[in-house]
Amino acid sequence: xxxxxxxxxxxxxxxxxxxxxxxxxxxxxxxxxxxxxxxxxxxxxxxxxxxxxxxxxxxxxxxxxxxxxxxxxxxxxxxxxxxxxxxxxxxxxxxxxxxxxxxxxxxxxxxxxxxxxxxxxxxxxxxxxxxxxxxxxxxxxxxxxxxxxxxxxxxxxxxxxxxxxxxxxxxxxxxxxxxxxxxxxxxxxxxxxxxxxxxxxxxxxxxxxxxxxxxxxxxxxxxxxxxxxxxxxxxxxxxxxxxxxxxxxxxxxxxx
Ligand code: CAA
Numbered sequence: 238x239x240x241x242x243x244x245x246x247x248x249x250x251x252x253x254x255x256x257x258x259x260x261x262x263x264x265x266x267x268x269x270x271x272x273x274x275x276x277x278x279x280x281x282x283x284x285x286x287x288x289x290x291x292x293x294x295x296x297x298x299x300x301x302x303x304x305x306x307x308x309x310x311x312x313x314x315x316x317x318x319x320x321x322x323x324x325x326x327x328x329x330x331x332x333x334x335x336x337x338x339x340x341x342x343x344x345x346x347x348x349x350x351x352x353x354x355x356x357x358x359x360x361x362x363x364x365x366x367x368x369x370x371x372x373x374x375x376x377x378x379x380x381x382x383x384x385x386x387x388x389x390x391x392x393x394x395x396x397x398x399x400x401x402x403x404x405x406x407x408x409x410x411x412x413x414x415x416x417x418x419x420x421x422x423x424x425x426x427x428x429x430x431x432x433x434x435x436x437x438x439x440x441x442x443x444x445x446x447x448x449x450x451x452x453x454x455x456x457x458x459x460x461x462x463x464x465x466x467x468x469x470x471x472x473x474x475x476x477x478x479x480x481x482x483x484x485x486x487x488x489x490x491x492x493x
Contacts, residue, residue, distance in 0.1 A: 239271065240256075240267070240271065241255070241256060241257050241265075241267050241268040241271045241272075242254065242255055242256060242268060242271040242272050242274075242275050243256050243291075244275045244278065244279070246282065246283055247426070248430075248433070249283050249284040249285070249433045250283055250284065250285050250286075250287060250426060250429045250430070250433065251275075251278075251279040251282065251283035251285070251286045251287065252286075252287045252289065252422075253272065253275045253276070253279065253286060253287070253288045253289070254289050254290065254291050255268065255272070255288070255289070255290040255291065255294075255295070255296055256291045257291075258290075258291045258292025258293070258294070259292075260297075260300070261292070261293065261294035261296070261297035261339075261340055262290045262291070262292070262294045262295065262296040262297065262345070263296065263297050263298060263299065263300040263301070264296050264298065264299050264300060264319070264344045264345065264348070265299075265300035265302075265303055266300075266303060266315070266318070268300075269318055269319060269322055270318075272322060273322050273325065276322070276325055276326055276329060277325075279329070279331065280329050280330055280331055283331065284331055284432065284433045284437055284440075285331055285332050285333075285334065285429040285432050285433060286329070286331060286332070286333045286334070287333075287334045287335075287336055287422070287425045287426070287429055288326075288333060288334070288335050288336070288348070288352060289335075289336040289337075289338055289421070289422065289425070290337075290338050290339060290345075291338075292339070293338075293339040293340065293360075294338075294339040294340040294341075294342075294345065295335070295337045295338055295339055295340060295341040295345050295348075295349065295361065296340070296341060296342075296344060296345030296348055297340045297342050297343070297345055298342045298343025298344040298345050298346075298366070298367075299315075299319070299343055299344040299375070299376075301370065303315070304370070304372070312375070316375040316376060319344060319347075319375065319376035320375075320376050320377060323347060323348060323350075323351035323376055323377055324351070326348075326351040326352065327351045327353075327448065328448065330441050330444075331437075331440070331441070332353045332354065332429075332432055332440060332444060333351075333352040333353050333354075334352060334353065334354045334355075334356065334425050334428055334429055335348070335349040335352035335354070335355045335356070336356055336357075336358075336421050336422060336424075336425035337349055337355060337356070337357035337358065337361040337363075337403075337412065338357075338358050338360070338361065338418070338421055339358070339360055339361060339362070340361075340362050341357075341361060341362070341363050341364075342362070342363070342364050342365070342366055342400065343364075343365060343366060343367055343374065343378070344374075344375075344376050346363050346364060346365055346378065346382075347365075347374060347376040347377045347378050347381065348376075349363075349411075349412075350377060350378075350381045350382065350385060350411075351377065351381075353444065354413060354428060355411070355412040355413055356412060356413055356414045356415075356416055356421065356424055356425060356428070357403045357406060357407075357412045357414070357415055357416070357421075358403065358415070358416060358417070358418040358421045359403050359415055359416070359417060359418055360403070360418050361402075361403045361406065361412075361415075362400050362401065362402055362403070363400070363401050363403075363405075363406045363411055363412075364394060364398065364399060364400035364401060365378045365382065365394050365395045365398065366398040366400065367395075367398070368395065368396060368397070368398040369398045373395065374395060378395060379391070379395060382394060382395065382411075384451055385410055385411055386409040386410050386411050387409075387410075390409050403415045435490065436472070436474035436475070436477075436478060436488075436490040436492065437490070437492040438469065438472050438474050438492055438493070439469060439472075439474065439475070439478075442465050442468065442469055445465060446461065446462050446465050446466075449461050449462075472493060473491060473493050474488075474490045474491060474492065474493065477489060477490060477491070478490070
């Protein structure tokens with residue numbers, strides 16, 4: 238934590254900023270390890286994490302200097318680190334918002350896809366250009382992109398390596414919203430602020446249920462949802478939420 242990834246806390250919101258702008262925040266091993274530490278810390282200390290980049294990139298992908306040094310064994314180890322980091326982000330007990338400020342390419346696009354909510358500056362650009370290097374996405378691109386944008390569009394992006402602008406990313410469902418560049422963090426904090434107001438228990442369980450939706454057959458998913466739904470009735474927060482509604486006042490959630 239520190240040199241490549243800055244971590245700040247504002248209220249109950251954590252902000253992780255990839256800070257290697259001179260290399261377009263390319264995700265070398267050091268950056269990945271620092272991001273892993275930040276993510277672990279955020280889960281313990283804040284209610285929502287926002288990930289963004291400094292300079293003109295969110296992240297321009299894996300560090301190509303490191304890629305060139307790899308043999309298949311090293312490549313497997315390295316991609317495991319990347320995939321595990323992104324899975325950890327996906328499964329983090331708090332929501333993670335990607336505030337995409339610029340290039341999100343290769344591993345950078347995969348990092349954004351590992352987040353729960355994606356907003357982007359009008360200057361953002363997305364793509365999986367690995368095919369230009371005669372490799373393929375190695376941290377989820379071929380598996381997650383089809384789930385977000387459909388198989389046809391995913392094939393087009395992965396097979397051509399085309400870089401798309403924020404408008405196209407919005408149209409195909411890769412991001413949720415485009416924001417004026419200068420207002421990107423403000424918007425991310427506004428979304429995070431809405432989540433912070435909710436019961437942390439309900440937020441955590443909702444994320445769990447949503448994450449399960451793509452990996453389970455519908456019947457099984459519905460059963461899983463029903464058990465998580467009923468579990469929340471054991472919480473003081475659920476009682477408080479319902480009482481506050483009926484008493485026409487703001488709820489005071491305690492996270493239990
Ligand atoms: N790895 C290492 N260095 C990188 C990098 C990367 N992925 N992307 C950019 N850089 C470096 C450049 O080499 C350059 O360094 P120097 O100043 O020392 O020459 C610096 O960052 C600035 O980049 P550019 O001069 O290229 O900036 P630009 O504005 O002309 O172009 C760009 C921007 C189109 C994003 C271009 O940098 C680019 O195409 N980057 C590579 C993108 C890419 O192929 N990403 C996929 C990597 S593979 C991967 O991610 C595998 C996986 O699935 C995990």
